[in-house]
Amino acid sequence: MFSKFSTFLTLVLGIGVLGCVDENELEPGLEPVSKTSIDFVDKDLFIESAGDSLPLGISLDQMPTTDGQVSIQLGGTARYGLDYTTNPSAEDGVIELPILKGKQFYEIAVYRSSTLDTTDRQVSLTLLNPSEAFQLGTEKVSNMHLVKSLSEEPNNSEGAEVNFADSFVHLVEGEDYLIELTIEGSVEHTVPLTISIVTDGRVYGTHFTTSPASVLGEIDLEVNPGMESVFFSFNSINDRLSLGTFEILFQINDLNDDLTVGNNPTLTVKIEEDDVVSNELHSIAELRAKFEEHGDQFWLGDDYFIKGVITSGSNVQDDKIAYIQDSTGGIFLRFSSERMVTLGDHVQLNLKGATGALINGQKGMMDVNDLVGIKIAEKVYVQPEIITFEGLHSGLYQGKKVRIDNVFFPQANGVRTFEGNWAISNDHSGATVTTYSGAEFSGVVLPNGTLSIIGIVGDWGRILPQTYAQDIRR
Known part of the structure; x- marks a missing residue:
């Protein structure tokens, strides 16, 4: 495989060298292309x-x-x-x-x-x-x-004036608010009223919505004869992302001759971030140490916050299981229902109500109720630690993402696929690689030859790869 790649690379480099022309070798009188x-x-x-x-x-x-x-x-x-x-x-x-x-x-x-x-x-x-x-x-x-x-001379004829009832509203993320525009006077016919939306980068549909819905940053309303007020609703979305407080400006525009704007043409809605990362965080090493303090089983009755990156994807036993890792260690989590965190999410989780237990020889937290947590970032890649088989069997890397180099699958025969438990070896020692049926690469044929394998150290010290293209390296 390396020889083919090297030949291709040589051809590409050869073509590149032959195609290059030094700017100093241009024919006399030729100038570089102008800016x-x-x-x-x-x-x-x-x-x-x-x-x-x-x-x-x-x-x-x-x-x-x-x-x-x-x-x-x-x-x-x-x-x-x-x-x-x-x-x-x-x-x-x-x-x-x-x-x-x-x-x-x-x-x-x-x-x-x-x-x-x-x-x-x-x-x-x-x-x-x-x-x-x-x-x-x-x-x-x-x-x-x-x-x-x-x-634009002031209209002295009969007509109506429109204003926002408020000029400033302060909400907490996840709250809704009914926005009122007051009508002073009356229009003879139905008059369109357009409200434009100006944000500081927050996305309509992701961080907030309105009813009627906004189209291209504008909300279309109507003022009918005899109306004293017109309304639209603002709905802030509790996105569970720690992005900070933000403001949205609503502005009256596109008025008809029968409808003029008054002295309160804008409304600022301030949305207070409620997804706050706790100052009372515990490291995963501290959490793992509780097993030594309280034995093989304990219950967390109070708030207990941890922060880390989800290192597991589809290659786990079921959709309630995830692994999380910080700079101090990793641990197994089993949620009370289907998990809502995904591979690469950097999250804060509250383990209140969870039970610490040994699962197939590994330390884990059972019945975690905080399914979403507070998301700090997405698609974060955790670098694996390079270890040996001796390090793997020491138990020091349980729950962590690791890499073992220069190994091979003795049972690879061009037919067997990843699904199941398969040995890896380096002729002197070995370990087991486990792939569950739900993993995206479970049907991929086991590769022949020497490779590096990346995975989470799971129960019984087995290695659980998560993303085939990244975790199986030739």
Whole structure:
């Protein structure tokens, strides 16, 4: 297998060497390809109506052959978040615009606030800091003017005014809230009312929802004649992820002549994170030491928090079992019902109500009720410890992810598959590799030849591989 790969690698390298040309060997008079220039399409644009928006074009003088980035500095007399917003959104007054290979034209959308402001204001946008393969052209600055038009004169005729009933709401993650907009006056006909949503990166449908549902960041409502209020519900999702507190801004826009916005056009909803990692964490080594303190069985009647990475996937006895590991050790967990943590989850779990017991010679916690815990990160890879068969049989690595090198399957015959219990050996010593029928690779044929095998040290000291492509290495 190595000889084929080496031959292929030599061919690839050979082609690469023959295809390379030193820039210093270019023929006289030939120059390297010039950098791609970036310019604004328009120097000046005008937004005359409250609640309107305009696209600001950015063009490249040639088709880019590589990815990159350019910054856009915002300035001027207009106030970001009050007088206008942008898409993509700005952070600390700067928009970071990615440049994609093969895309020559880009747009920045500037949204004017729906609040009627009689003062003319200006947004200046300046291109800065292009990536190495790009340069700024001659049109580096564009101005967006927010001006008052005659159509925005206050309407003295009969009509209605809409406001949010509140300007700020503070909720805890998982709470719901019915948002009210008050209607002063009356409309003659049904009038559409659109509410836009601005977030700080939280995702609709993952961290919160609304009813009616949002479409492309907007909620569509209606104001009917005689209405005094209109409502929509906000639903924060208890995502069990420790991501911190965040805010969502709701803003009234797209008004009809019969319906004007009042002096409270926005509502900020602050969602307080409730998935807090405990300060009273116990290491897995401490948990394992309780077996020596209390014998082979004990019960945890109070809160007992541990934090670690789930190292097991589908190769366990059933869907209630998982292994968790921190820097001090690993341990077997059996949940009270189907587990909801997956391979690579970095989680905090509360073991309150669980029972410590010896299961087939290994230390484990039975009847764990905290099925989800608090997820700190996902897809975390735990590096295995390289050990020998002697180390494996010492019992010091129970519940941990390990790697044993230079071994082979004596019973591999090109037909037998991983499912079951199979010996591995290095001619001097050996161990057992176990694969349950639920494992994704249970039907894969046992490989011949010398290899390295990675797995969790499970009951009776058996090795439990979890991901075939990573855990069986030739």
